Each structure stands twice: as C-alpha cells, then as structure tokens.
Amino acid sequence: MNKLAIFLFLMLSVQVNAQIFTGKNGEINFFSETPIEDISAVNNKLSAVFDASTNDLVFQLNITDFKFPIALMQEHFNENYLESDLYPKSKFIGRVVNIMDEQATVWGDLTIHGITNSIKVVGSFIKSKNSVSINSQFIIKLKDYNIKIPKIVMYKIAEEIEVKVNIELIELK
Amino acid sequence: MKKTIILSIFFCSFSVKAQDHLLNLLSQDKPIYISYLFKGTKVVNGQSVELPSKGVLQFTIQHRFGTLNSGFYNLYGLDNSQVRLGFDYGIKDFLAVGLGRSSTTKTIDANSKLRIKRQIKDGFPVTIVANFATYVKQWQYTDNQLDNFLFTNQLSFAQQLLIASKINRDLTLQISPTLIHYNLVETLDEPNDKYSLAIGGRYKITKRISVNAEYFHQLNDKINNNVLSFGFDIETGGHVFQLHLSNSSAMIMPAFITKNTGNWLDGDIYFGFNISRVFTLYK
Numbered sequence: 001m002n003k004l005a006i007f008l009f010l011m012l013s014v015q016v017n018a019q020i021f022t023g024k025n026g027e028i029n030f031f032s033e034t035p036i037e038d039i040s041a042v043n044n045k046l047s048a049v050f051d052a053s054t055n056d057l058v059f060q061l062n063i064t065d066f067k068f069p070i071a072l073m074q075e076h077f078n079e080n081y082l083e084s085d086l087y088p089k090s091k092f093i094g095r096v097v098n099i100m101d102e103q104a105t106v107w108g109d110l111t112i113h114g115i116t117n118s119i120k121v122v123g124s125f126i127k128s129k130n131s132v133s134i135n136s137q138f139i140i141k142l143k144d145y146n147i148k149i150p151k152i153v154m155y156k157i158a159e160e161i162e163v164k165v166n167i168e169l170i171e172l173k
Numbered sequence: 174m175k176k177t178i179i180l181s182i183f184f185c186s187f188s189v190k191a192q193d194h195l196l197n198l199l200s201q202d203k204p205i206y207i208s209y210l211f212k213g214t215k216v217v218n219g220q221s222v223e224l225p226s227k228g229v230l231q232f233t234i235q236h237r238f239g240t241l242n243s244g245f246y247n248l249y250g251l252d253n254s255q256v257r258l259g260f261d262y263g264i265k266d267f268l269a270v271g272l273g274r275s276s277t278t279k280t281i282d283a284n285s286k287l288r289i290k291r292q293i294k295d296g297f298p299v300t301i302v303a304n305f306a307t308y309v310k311q312w313q314y315t316d317n318q319l320d321n322f323l324f325t326n327q328l329s330f331a332q333q334l335l336i337a338s339k340i341n342r343d344l345t346l347q348i349s350p351t352l353i354h355y356n357l358v359e360t361l362d363e364p365n366d367k368y369s370l371a372i373g374g375r376y377k378i379t380k381r382i383s384v385n386a387e388y389f390h391q392l393n394d395k396i397n398n399n400v401l402s403f404g405f406d407i408e409t410g411g412h413v414f415q416l417h418l419s420n421s422s423a424m425i426m427p428a429f430i431t432k433n434t435g436n437w438l439d440g441d442i443y444f445g446f447n448i449s450r451v452f453t454l455y456k
Contacts, residue, residue, distance in 0.1 A: 022198055049195040058195045064205070070453050071226030071263075079209050080380050085342050088205060091196065172198070 019052040019171060021132045026167025028061060032158040039073060041066040048167050050096075050132050057106055059092040059165075081147050087114045102126050112145040123165070130171040137164045207292035210300060210337050210345045213413045213449065214261060216373040217387040217402035218421070218429050221347060222302045222337040224286050225263035228455030233259040233273075235447045237422040242440030250444060257424040262454075275424050279311040282425050292339060304333040308427055326357040329427040343377040351389070353427050367431050368392040381408045389430045400433045415447040
C-alpha cells in the first residue's frame with residue numbers, strides 16, 4: 001500500500017514536471033474526389049498539445065475556420081453538413097502508443113459533428129529537444145459522423161474524405 | 174488488491190482529466206460570429222443583411238407577374254410579366270456592389286452594401302448593414318429635347334440600415350429603417366424625403382427551404398398602400414430559387430415602398446420568382 005502511494009506520488013510529480021508541447025497554427029485540409037467536382041478545404045488554425053510524459057496528444061479546431069475555394073460550398077459545409085452552429089469544434093483526444101523510426105501510431109477519440117469514434121492513425125512524428133513535428137493523413141467516412149448528403153446536390157460528395165494534418169509543436173515554457 | 178483496483182481506476186480518471194487539461198491549454202476565447210442569417214441577399218423585395226462573399230458574382234433574374242385577380246383571360250396574371258436583371262459582386266466579405274435594371278419602370282439601379290457590425294455568439298446581438306442605392310429612370314431622345322428636362326429629375330435614392338438578429342438556427346428577424354429620396358415628386362405639397370420602417374424575417378422549415386415575410390410601414394405622407402410580401406426560398410446547390418406573393422409588382426424600393434397601389438384584401442396579389450446563380454470569379 002505504501003509503495004503504491006509512493007508510486008502514485010511519483011506519477012503525480014512526473015505530471016507536474018511534464019514536458020508539454022503546443023502548436024496553434026497547424027494546417028489541416030481535406031479533399032474529396034468525385035467524377036463531377038473535387039471538393040477541398042483548408043484550416044490553418046489547427047491547434048494541438050502533446051504531453052511527453054504521458055504521450056497524450058490532443059487536437060482541436062473550429063469548423064468555421066475551414067476555408068473553401070467556393071464560398072457557397074463553405075456555406076453549405078457549415079449550414080447543412082457540419083452544422084457548425086450546433087457543433088462549432090472538432091477535437092481529437094488520444095495517445096501516442098508507439099514510436100518507431102519517427103513513425104508514430106496514435107490511438108484516440110475523434111469528435112466531429114458531435115459524434116465520437118475511436119480511430120487509429122499512423123503518421124510521421126519527429127521529436128527534437130524542444131519541438132515536435134507531426135505529419136499525417138487518414139481517411140474518415142462521412143456516415144461514421146452522421147453527416148448526411150442529400151441525393152440532389154449540384155456537386156456530388158464522396159463518402160470517404162482524405163484528411164491531411166501538418167503541425168509543428170513548440171515546448172511550452 | 175481491491176484498493177489497487179480502486180486506485181488504478183482513480184488513476185485512469187485522473188489521466189483522462191489530464192487530457193482535458195491539455196485541451197484547456199488550447200481554448201482560445203475568440204468571438205464566434207453568427208453567419209448565414211438569410212439564404213439570399215434579399216428578404217423578399219427588400220435587401221437582407223447577407224452579402225455575396227468576396228470574389229463572388231451573383232446573377233439574379235427576377236420576375237413579377239400580374240395580379241392573381243386579373244382573370245383567366247390574362248391567365249391570372251401570368252400574361253403580364255416584368256423582369257429585373259441584377260448583378261451583385263462581393264468586393265470584400267463586408268462590401269458588395271450591385272447593378273440592375275427593371276423593365277416596367279425602365280429604371281437602372283446601382284447599390285452598395287457595407288457590413289458595419291456582425292452578430293457574435295453570446296455577444297453583440299445583431300448584424301448591421303448599410304445599404305445605399307441610386308435609381309435612374311431611363312429617358313428617350315424626345316424627352317431629352319423638352320425644355321424642362323433635367324437629368325437630376327430622373328434620380329431617386331434609397332438609404333437603409335439593415336439590422337438583423339439570428340434568434341435561433343431557424344429564425345432570423347430584421348428591422349430596416351429606410352429613407353427614400355425622390356428628386357422629383359408629383360405635387361408641390363409632397364415631400365421629397367419619405368421615411369419607412371421595414372420588418373422582415375425568415376423561418377427555415379427544412380435545411381434547404383425557408384419561409385420569408387416582409388412588411389414596409391410608411392411613416393410620413395402615406396399616399397399609397399404599405400407593401401406586405403411573403404416568400405419561399407428554396408436552395409439547390411448553386412441556385413437559390415425564391416417564390417413570392419406580394420401586393421406590389423415592383424422590384425425596386427422607390428416603387429414598391431411608396432408607390433404601391435395593390436391591396437391584399439382586394440386580391441391585388443402578384444406572384445413572382447427570383448432565380449439567382451453564383452459564380453466565383455476570384456478565389
């Protein structure tokens with residue numbers, strides 16, 4: 001019992017001394033290829049935190065920060081598909097479970113459109129003394145996040161969306 | 174053993190909290206602007222607080238038919254149609270200009286809309302847009318030869334403050350104090366400046382269809398009827414399709430606010446529609 005208390009105390013003290021990395025202006029973009037029209041959007045305000053002591057990794061973004069080349073697409077994205085008035089943020093709460101040759105495997109919960117799914121993502125994870133560079137790409141399925149696409153839309157939307165993430169984290173002093 | 178389990182559960186919950194704590198590091202308290210108060214740049218006939226986005230050209234074809242009470246001989250008004258063609262362009266996200274021409278009154282109109290303030294979630298309650306418009310009535314060569322012809326007499330102006338609030342995701346209400354100035358009025362007693370107050374709104378029945386209503390109340394020297402209009406906005410991808418019922422057939426403010434003779438109760442109801450298509454010129 002005593003040992004356990006000491007262990008716990010030790011864990012706590014590790015948490016206090018944690019090396020935390022944060023980034024605010026990461027880039028996330030998505031791309032959906034269809035025979036009729038390609039849809040893409042970019043968000044340059046992705047933020048993330050990595051805690052080196054626990055390997056916790058979290059991401060967060062505002063849906064309204066996604067910029068589309070066509071304003072009407074952006075309107076429909078916010079109003080009809082992602083419903084950003086109800087679900088203004090998307091977040092990922094996870095943990096780096098394995099790092100090998102600067103390739104990391106990350107497990108966690110991704111929340112989009114108010115719906116949370118567990119996902120596993122592999123990407124490049126380059127950690128230096130006071131920065132971490134993360135680069136990854138993965139696929140999400142719209143129906144997993146209850147994003148409904150009507151049958152009559154001018155531009156057809158693919159069921160699967162390719163997402164690319166690129167962010168640089170700096171040690172929080 | 175039990176205690177270890179309890180402790181490990183406690184530890185687990187602690188570690189989840191740690192992740193939440195990490196998320197808190199990210200929380201930026203920046204204002205969330207309320208967008209998309211209306212589907213179109215017009216409520217029905219009058220302007221809404223919406224502007225075309227930067228680099229977007231919106232082409233609008235507006236049609237108004239004759240009164241529904243004009244009988245089968247005129248196919249309940251469909252024989253008598255008038256049209257306004259309009260272009261609106263977003264120079265900036267907060268500034269747009271427009272140009273249009275109405276067939277019946279043969280009037281060319283130019284307007285600019287400037288967004289002054291935006292509604293903020295849990296903050297500033299309304300979006301405010303200023304709208305300025307100039308109207309030029311066209312003339313023919315023979316008019317030009319008359320001794321009393323003056324170019325300035327062909328002009329009228331409108332100035333509006335559009336104040337709208339998105340009450341919830343479906344309901345938006347707008348109030349618009351409006352000043353119309355006519356350079357030329359019909360009698361000496363008639364004032365050149367006419368004030369009115371518009372009340373309008375939209376209610377979304379589905380994600381893509383909304384019901385709109387609009388009423389202009391004339392505040393001084395009311396000669397003609399106040400205009401009351403209802404509309405349906407149907408959005409299909411790149412188009413917004415609007416169906417209207419109104420007691421005015423005019424599509425420009427100097428005509429429909431103060432010079433409207435139609436009366437709903439007498440059945441002077443005009444059916445009309447707008448189709449608008451957006452083109453992205455500049456990305």
